[in-house]
Amino acid sequence: MNLPPLVQSFVLHFGEMGSRWGINRTVGQIYALLYVSPQPLCADQIVEALGISRSNVSMSLRELQTWNLVLLKHLPNDRRDFFTTPDDVWQILRTLAEERKKREIDPTLSVLREILMQKPGSEDERFAQERMAEMCGLIERLTTWYDDVKQLDTDRLATLLGLGSRITKLLEAKDRIVSIGRRKPKANGE
Amino acid sequence: MNLPPLVQSFVLHFGEMGSRWGINRTVGQIYALLYVSPQPLCADQIVEALGISRSNVSMSLRELQTWNLVLLKHLPNDRRDFFTTPDDVWQILRTLAEERKKREIDPTLSVLREILMQKPGSEDERFAQERMAEMCGLIERLTTWYDDVKQLDTDRLATLLGLGSRITKLLEAKDRIVSIGRRKPKANGE
DNA sequence: TAGACATTTCAGAAAATTCTGAAACTCGTG
DNA sequence: CACGAGTTTCAGAATTTTCTGAAATGTCTA
Numbered sequence: 001m002n003l004p005p006l007v008q009s010f011v012l013h014f015g016e017m018g019s020r021w022g023i024n025r026t027v028g029q030i031y032a033l034l035y036v037s038p039q040p041l042c043a044d045q046i047v048e049a050l051g052i053s054r055s056n057v058s059m060s061l062r063e064l065q066t067w068n069l070v071l072l073k074h075l076p077n078d079r080r081d082f083f084t085t086p087d088d089v090w091q092i093l094r095t096l097a098e099e100r101k102k103r104e105i106d107p108t109l110s111v112l113r114e115i116l117m118q119k120p121g122s123e124d125e126r127f128a129q130e131r132m133a134e135m136c137g138l139i140e141r142l143t144t145w146y147d148d149v150k151q152l153d154t155d156r157l158a159t160l161l162g163l164g165s166r167i168t169k170l171l172e173a174k175d176r177i178v179s180i181g182r183r184k185p186k187a188n189g190e
Numbered sequence: 191m192n193l194p195p196l197v198q199s200f201v202l203h204f205g206e207m208g209s210r211w212g213i214n215r216t217v218g219q220i221y222a223l224l225y226v227s228p229q230p231l232c233a234d235q236i237v238e239a240l241g242i243s244r245s246n247v248s249m250s251l252r253e254l255q256t257w258n259l260v261l262l263k264h265l266p267n268d269r270r271d272f273f274t275t276p277d278d279v280w281q282i283l284r285t286l287a288e289e290r291k292k293r294e295i296d297p298t299l300s301v302l303r304e305i306l307m308q309k310p311g312s313e314d315e316r317f318a319q320e321r322m323a324e325m326c327g328l329i330e331r332l333t334t335w336y337d338d339v340k341q342l343d344t345d346r347l348a349t350l351l352g353l354g355s356r357i358t359k360l361l362e363a364k365d366r367i368v369s370i371g372r373r374k375p376k377a378n379g380e
Numbered sequence: 381t382a383g384a385c386a387t388t389t390c391a392g393a394a395a396a397t398t399c400t401g402a403a404a405c406t407c408g409t410g
Numbered sequence: 411c412a413c414g415a416g417t418t419t420c421a422g423a424a425t426t427t428t429c430t431g432a433a434a435t436g437t438c439t440a
Contacts, residue, residue: 004315006305010322013301018295022210024398035325036318053400058303058418062251079408079416089328091435104210111203115196125194127225132200135225141351148354156358161331162337168346170364179426209396214428233387241429248388269386269438381440389436399428405418410411 040082
């Protein structure tokens with residue numbers, strides 16, 4: 001591996017974190033490299049930069065494509081594939097969230113729903129189903145919220161993030177306004 | 191493995207998902223089993239239920255303890271350790287979020303900050319740093335929001351989730367009120 | 381302090397994952 | 411259609427992770 005030191009630290013870190021993120025070392029390194037590269041890179045440049053086999057690069061790029069985390073570019077008069085990541089980090093975040101949900105949440109949700117359809121054959125099964133129903137309910141709440149929030153454009157999303165829990169102040173204010181409204185429609189505040 | 195069918199499906203699913211969630215099969219299975227068990231279980235009961243070695247159970251329980259995902263209980267006149275999961279799924283969610291952040295986000299944030307302190311030695315490094323700064327900025331926004339929101343009590347959190355993106359309607363309403371307020375202080379709405 | 385009971389540790393076996401090189405395949409071009 | 415530039419596939423090697431049994435450790439009781 002022969003990269004500028006700052007880039008190398010970043011690439012190696014992504015490689016190490018890979019396993020915690022559910023991707024492997026090479027996939028992590030390639031993603032990191034593409035993310036910080038000023039230009040799209042082709043497979044051989046990645047081989048060169050990371051010192052890994054051509055076939056490994058090919059398989060890892062395929063993996064990144066199934067995650068929708070890389071973009072394929074072509075240069076005129078060049079048959080090679082060049083790869084980049086999207087410029088917009090918010091877009092990357094959305095993709096990541098979507099793909100992780102698909103892989104880490106959705107399968108569990110469907111297993112839970114399926115189990116909850118069945119009739120418990122014993123008291124222990126009845127209890128287990130109750131617990132699974134709680135889990136299922138929570139996951140449904142979270143995914144409903146997610147499906148809703150992901151529709152927001154980035155500006156609104158950023159605003160919402162920036163507000164954080166101060167949003168509850170606003171909710172309380174709303175509750176006051178609404179309850180006043182109910183008492184004396186169209187009255188002014190307090 | 192000798193479990194009621196519904197419990198078995200759940201346990202096996204958690205085992206399979208383990209690798210996607212950054213834990214291993216056994217850890218996943220044990221967690222699932224404890225989650226749906228009406229009573230706390232001791233290590234030997236887990237060995238019995240899952241058909242795995244005593245030492246594997248011991249190591250996996252230790253792993254679950256480092257995640258703060260299990261509770262240790264003791265019965266009177268019994269030296270054995272009994273394990274359960276917390277009853278409250280919201281509490282479980284909080285723990286999970288906290289531990290995943292600690293393992294999956296925090297290390298990257300500190301690497302990014304460290305790299306961003308250094309002086310770029312080339313144009314490519316300057317560009318890479320700029321990209322890393324974008325990533326760092328986004329992660330900081332997200333973690334700030336998270337640190338803020340996790341303080342909320344469960345009721346408020348649930349309310350907020352339930353609102354989803356309708357929250358933006360509220361924000362727009364607030365903006366209108368505030369701007370009206372600026373034009374004519376203490377006036378009533380629209 | 382011996383013994384019964386329980387848990388932990390750890391070296392190596394077993395299993396799973398990752399990585400490689402060689403061969404196969406694709407596709408535009410002469 | 412044969413060639414060359416490029417990509418993909420895949421069997422097996424290398425590596426990493428997980429799991430086990432045996433031994434060590436801990437701790438309460440008599």
